[in-house]
Amino acid sequence: MKAQPYSRSVVAVSTLAMLFLLAPVVFIMFYAFNEGRYFTLPPKGLTLHWFANFFENDRFRAALQSSFGIAGLVTPTSLAVAVPSAIAIVRGSFRGRALLNAALLSPLMIPGVVTGIAFLGLFSQLDVGSGFWRLIAALTCFTLPFAVRALVANLHGLDPALEEAARNLGAGRWRAFLHVTLPQLRPGLLAGGIFVFVEALDNFSISVFLTDLKTTTLPIEAYNYIRDFDDPTVAAMASMLITLAVVLVFLIQRVTGLDRFLDLK
Amino acid sequence: MTIAGYPARGSSDGRWLALPALAVLGLFFTAFAVFAIVSLLHNVSGTASIVGPPSLDNYRAVVGLKLNRDITLDTLWLALQLTGLCILIGYPLAYLMARTPSRTLRNLILFALIVTFLSGGVTRAYAWLIILGNTGLVNTLLKTAGLTPLPLVHNRTGVIISLVHFLLPFFTLTLFGGLKTVPASLEEAARNLGATRLRSFVAVTLPLSVPALIAASTLTYAVALSSFLFPDLLGGGRNPMAANLIYQKILDAFDIPAAAAMAVLFLLIALACVGVLGQLERLVQRRFPTTGRRA
Numbered sequence: 001m002k003a004q005p006y007s008r009s010v011v012a013v014s015t016l017a018m019l020f021l022l023a024p025v026v027f028i029m030f031y032a033f034n035e036g037r038y039f040t041l042p043p044k045g046l047t048l049h050w051f052a053n054f055f056e057n058d059r060f061r062a063a064l065q066s067s068f069g070i071a072g073l074v075t076p077t078s079l080a081v082a083v084p085s086a087i088a089i090v091r092g093s094f095r096g097r098a099l100l101n102a103a104l105l106s107p108l109m110i111p112g113v114v115t116g117i118a119f120l121g122l123f124s125q126l127d128v129g130s131g132f133w134r135l136i137a138a139l140t141c142f143t144l145p146f147a148v149r150a151l152v153a154n155l156h157g158l159d160p161a162l163e164e165a166a167r168n169l170g171a172g173r174w175r176a177f178l179h180v181t182l183p184q185l186r187p188g189l190l191a192g193g194i195f196v197f198v199e200a201l202d203n204f205s206i207s208v209f210l211t212d213l214k215t216t217t218l219p220i221e222a223y224n225y226i227r228d229f230d231d232p233t234v235a236a237m238a239s240m241l242i243t244l245a246v247v248l249v250f251l252i253q254r255v256t257g258l259d260r261f262l263d264l265k
Numbered sequence: 266m267t268i269a270g271y272p273a274r275g276s277s278d279g280r281w282l283a284l285p286a287l288a289v290l291g292l293f294f295t296a297f298a299v300f301a302i303v304s305l306l307h308n309v310s311g312t313a314s315i316v317g318p319p320s321l322d323n324y325r326a327v328v329g330l331k332l333n334r335d336i337t338l339d340t341l342w343l344a345l346q347l348t349g350l351c352i353l354i355g356y357p358l359a360y361l362m363a364r365t366p367s368r369t370l371r372n373l374i375l376f377a378l379i380v381t382f383l384s385g386g387v388t389r390a391y392a393w394l395i396i397l398g399n400t401g402l403v404n405t406l407l408k409t410a411g412l413t414p415l416p417l418v419h420n421r422t423g424v425i426i427s428l429v430h431f432l433l434p435f436f437t438l439t440l441f442g443g444l445k446t447v448p449a450s451l452e453e454a455a456r457n458l459g460a461t462r463l464r465s466f467v468a469v470t471l472p473l474s475v476p477a478l479i480a481a482s483t484l485t486y487a488v489a490l491s492s493f494l495f496p497d498l499l500g501g502g503r504n505p506m507a508a509n510l511i512y513q514k515i516l517d518a519f520d521i522p523a524a525a526a527m528a529v530l531f532l533l534i535a536l537a538c539v540g541v542l543g544q545l546e547r548l549v550q551r552r553f554p555t556t557g558r559r560a
């Protein structure tokens with residue numbers, strides 16, 4: 001006769017919280033198919049017009065390309081820097097490891113606007129790089145903490161004895177890493193990679209200072225569009241990005257499980 | 266001599282592995298150093314060129330303006346209210362996730378939180394704009410029900426609703442990480458000894474979850490402080506927070522030095538607030554050393 005471990009009010013608040021969380025996400029996916037230009041209840045009909053509108057818009061097409069290009073380059077760069085850093089933090093024995101860890105996580109605590117202006121100041125003073133490369137540099141710095149956190153958590157859970165065994169059996173350091181450690185870092189790489197990718201794709205507050213006439217990103221274009229037009233084109237974009245998020249969540253669930261994924265965040 | 270087989274073996278202690286990170290951090294901190302210097306210089310009005318001599322004039326101008334002081338204080342206060350709301354809504358949710366025996370339910374809540382988290386800022390701000398707008402979902406429903414429509418956007422209400430939605434996954438996911446390390450058996454033991462459910466929660470689980478609660482609140486507060494997009498879109502330009510003020514400085518005047526001075530001050534205030542909360546976390550951690558560690 002085990003009693004329920006929580007009361008009805010916990011369930012009630014949680015149910016409302018879940019509705020609150022999902023309402024806008026579900027709503028915007030339906031709104032993307034709304035036939036009218038404005039919101040009406042009930043909707044006038046269903047259409048794919050706003051999706052077509054999104055893809056026919058030159059600014060959105062350019063933004064789509066550069067956003068995925070930037071996120072696609074930032075993700076491997078950030079992970080490639082994070083793997084050795086995480087190993088240095090967890091397995092290293094030099095002084096200043098704690099400081100390195102703190103410094104690597106610091107971009108998380110700095111408001112995006114501040115980071116954005118800092119990079120704007122730096123790049124405009126140095127006058128280097130196009131908007132595309134400036135965004136990649138700034139977003140790599142910004143997303144590094146997500147990758148480092150995931151990999152440090154992952155490494156903490158690994159048994160160094162496995163790698164040691166490989167070394168004892170004659171594997172070089174590099175080979176032991178490649179065949180023993182790296183495969184075990186898969187969940188951390190996946191979790192970190194997804195966070196980095198989504199943060200790079202979705203970033204607004206830093207990117208807004210670094211986009212230029214040639215390079216623009218999806219959040220920035222969506223923002224400009226919302227200010228100028230009132231129709232569900234951005235809802236169409238949103239529903240595609242949300243679908244991507246759902247696919248990623250299912251991927252996480254299959255590879256590591258959702259509750260384990262959180263420990264890696 | 267270390268636990269790791271790694272460094273002890275070779276001549277190196279693993280410090281070379283930190284080189285790529287140092288390069289990135291170097292870039293990051295160079296940007297901040299340049300930025301601090303720029304904040305001391307002057308903008309030649311109408312151009313993008315920045316000249317010396319260095320002075321504290323920008324800082325004086327920023328602090329001197331009452332509007333800046335008011336909005337900064339207001340931002341600190343609003344972030345506190347938002348964190349409070351997240352605790353009220355997020356704690357029960359995280360608690361249910363940590364205690365439910367049903368894996369399906371836990372995964373369902375996690376699914377909702379992570380999908381919301383991953384579905385993007387502009388996307389969600391836009392969704393709220395349509396839901397809360399004057400002819401939006403909520404007001405259409407109200408009108409159909411014969412009630413008066415409510416002003417929910419271009420005011421504080423819209424900013425708060427949308428920001429709580431934005432912050433809730435940060436808060437709940439972080440709290441859940443700590444809450445699940447508090448053993449349910451302790452609470453059960455209290456109940457077996459005759460405590461009511463509420464009492465066993467208040468006397469056992471709540472105090473043990475304080476470190477995780479502070480960790481989650483600190484993160485939420487830091488993210489809330491730097492809100493930019495939601496006050497801008499849902500507040501209709503009439504409810505700026507500190508970050509909006511800085512952005513305006515760049516947009517209106519392209520005055521990078523003045524914006525940099527504002528940003529430096531804002532950064533210091535934000536770091537001080539987060540630092541105080543972090544100190545509090547360490548203090549509590551010392552009192553309850555074994556539990557509620559952040560995952």
